[in-house]
Amino acid sequence: MADTRAIAVTVNGKVHRREVETRMTLADFLRHELELTGTHVGCEHGVCGACTVLIGGASARACLLLAVQCDGESITTVEGLAAGEQLNALQQAFQDNHGLQCGFCTPGMLITLTEFLRDHPDPSETEVREVLSGNLCRCTGYQPIVAAALDAAKRIREGA
Amino acid sequence: MKPAPFVYHDPRSLHEAAGMLASLENARVLAGGQSLMPMMNFRYVMPDHLIDLNKVGELAYLRFDAAALHIGAMTRQRELEFSAEIGTRCPLLHEALAHVGHRQTRNRGTIGGSLCHLDPSAELVNVTALLGGTLHAASQHGTRDIPFAEFAAAYMTTSLEADELLAGITLPLPDRRHGYAFVEFARRHGDFAIVACSALLGLDRNGDITQAALALSGLGPAPVRPALVERALIGQKPAGAAFKAAAAEAAKLEATADAYVTAAYRQHLARVLTFRALEQAARRAMEKTDG
Numbered sequence: 335m336a337d338t339r340a341i342a343v344t345v346n347g348k349v350h351r352r353e354v355e356t357r358m359t360l361a362d363f364l365r366h367e368l369e370l371t372g373t374h375v376g377c378e379h380g381v382c383g384a385c386t387v388l389i390g391g392a393s394a395r396a397c398l399l400l401a402v403q404c405d406g407e408s409i410t411t412v413e414g415l416a417a418g419e420q421l422n423a424l425q426q427a428f429q430d431n432h433g434l435q436c437g438f439c440t441p442g443m444l445i446t447l448t449e450f451l452r453d454h455p456d457p458s459e460t461e462v463r464e465v466l467s468g469n470l471c472r473c474t475g476y477q478p479i480v481a482a483a484l485d486a487a488k489r490i491r492e493g494a
Numbered sequence: 495m496k497p498a499p500f501v502y503h504d505p506r507s508l509h510e511a512a513g514m515l516a517s518l519e520n521a522r523v524l525a526g527g528q529s530l531m532p533m534m535n536f537r538y539v540m541p542d543h544l545i546d547l548n549k550v551g552e553l554a555y556l557r558f559d560a561a562a563l564h565i566g567a568m569t570r571q572r573e574l575e576f577s578a579e580i581g582t583r584c585p586l587l588h589e590a591l592a593h594v595g596h597r598q599t600r601n602r603g604t605i606g607g608s609l610c611h612l613d614p615s616a617e618l619v620n621v622t623a624l625l626g627g628t629l630h631a632a633s634q635h636g637t638r639d640i641p642f643a644e645f646a647a648a649y650m651t652t653s654l655e656a657d658e659l660l661a662g663i664t665l666p667l668p669d670r671r672h673g674y675a676f677v678e679f680a681r682r683h684g685d686f687a688i689v690a691c692s693a694l695l696g697l698d699r700n701g702d703i704t705q706a707a708l709a710l711s712g713l714g715p716a717p718v719r720p721a722l723v724e725r726a727l728i729g730q731k732p733a734g735a736a737f738k739a740a741a742a743e744a745a746k747l748e749a750t751a752d753a754y755v756t757a758a759y760r761q762h763l764a765r766v767l768t769f770r771a772l773e774q775a776a777r778r779a780m781e782k783t784d785g
Contacts, residue, residue, distance in 0.1 A: 337500065339502065356500070356501070356544075357496075357497045357498070359496060362496075378496055378535050379532035379535050380531065380599065383598060392572070393597060393598045395599065395602075397535065398527045398531040398599075399527060399531070400527075402502055402504075403527075403548060450597070465596075465597055467596055468595070468596025468597060468598050468599065468684060
């Protein structure tokens with residue numbers, strides 16, 4: 335018999351109640367149960383950063399958390415960033431600076447930077463590169479991602 | 495579904511957790527999950543019971559007294575990283591934490607999880623070795639103190655008994671006049687180091703070394719405190735010649751090889767990093783002595 339639990343998780347402001355197998359990771363819960371497929375699953379062992387989400391405002395690997403551990407928690411995924419069709423300042427900066435090519439790593443990049451820019455509104459390039467060391471990108475060579483992050487920081491500071 | 499099936503338990507107290515650990519067969523304790531979860535996703539580890547400590551509030555604490563820092567096993571690396579008091583009273587720990595994984599993993603990862611996982615080059619294990627930390631194990635039958643020197647039993651294996659879990663750790667604080675340093679070499683930022691070296695140096699009024707401690711990680715299964723090298727530094731001037739000699743001795747420590755890195759290269763790194771750590775520690779000790 336599978337070990338299951340009833341959980342209630344707030345994702346992007348909406349409460350979801352499900353009965354889940356306790357071994358289900360948060361990443362699988364978001365994608366398979368809630369059909370929020372914006373959170374990408376790359377390595378499933380905490381290295382690539384593609385599945386990064388915010389839990390109570392702090393970034394974490396969704397593949398290294400169990401859904402059952404998130405009972406009662408508030409989670410932000412990449413789907414929670416834009417206001418409808420309107421990209422937020424960080425997303426717009428990614429588009430304008432060509433901060434993505436295939437887009438696989440982008441959800442994790444955006445979430446990592448959402449937390450980082452909230453706590454460090456005026457970062458140096460070194461600080462941006464350091465925080466992005468936990469997110470792998472195989473297309474861009476990181477240059478345009480770093481440029482997008484610095485541009486976004488500027489736009490947010492200027493009240494964009 | 496990546497992990498093999500298990501029964502999930504989320505105790506609310508240390509007493510309850512210890513009871514589960516004593517009575518359940520093939521149980522594993524889950525802390526921050528940044529090492530155990532990958533191993534479960536790979537199915538290297540397939541526990542029948544998973545005891546999640548994340549709701550055991552009593553295991554998350556950070557307290558200072560005059561001589562020591564007391565940290566609960568479930569205290570997240572993030573809490574340590576952002577603690578201003580650690581920045582003033584144990585800056586060595588901050589310097590080491592900057593090398594621990596990434597922000598996303600430090601947000602979840604705990605000090606107890608890192609110590610129990612006991613990766614040979616883990617930074618928090620290194621710092622515990624350098625400071626001569628004491629680990630507090632808990633079981634149904636009570637608590638037991640384990641000096642760090644007796645904690646590492648073998649490669650990635652602690653001396654905790656099957657029914658014991660790590661409740662916390664006490665790190666003696668070096669007096670404020672010490673100079674400190676933590677340096678490591680890794681292929682990429684956030685990777686486990688190939689070799690890491692930390693150092694503490696204390697100087698007297700004449701500027702001679704009165705206290706010296708070194709901890710080298712990545713050479714063998716657990717950090718090494720090279721007692722002879724430490725002792726040879728006492729009474730010396732904190733300068734190039736003494737540090738060069740110490741570095742040469744560090745390069746003679748036994749090192750293991752793996753598929754990626756030879757023993758000789760690890761010994762080379764031991765020499766270079768020992769020199770850098772001592773130089774940095776001396777510079778900081780002298781700033782304090784001058785000021």
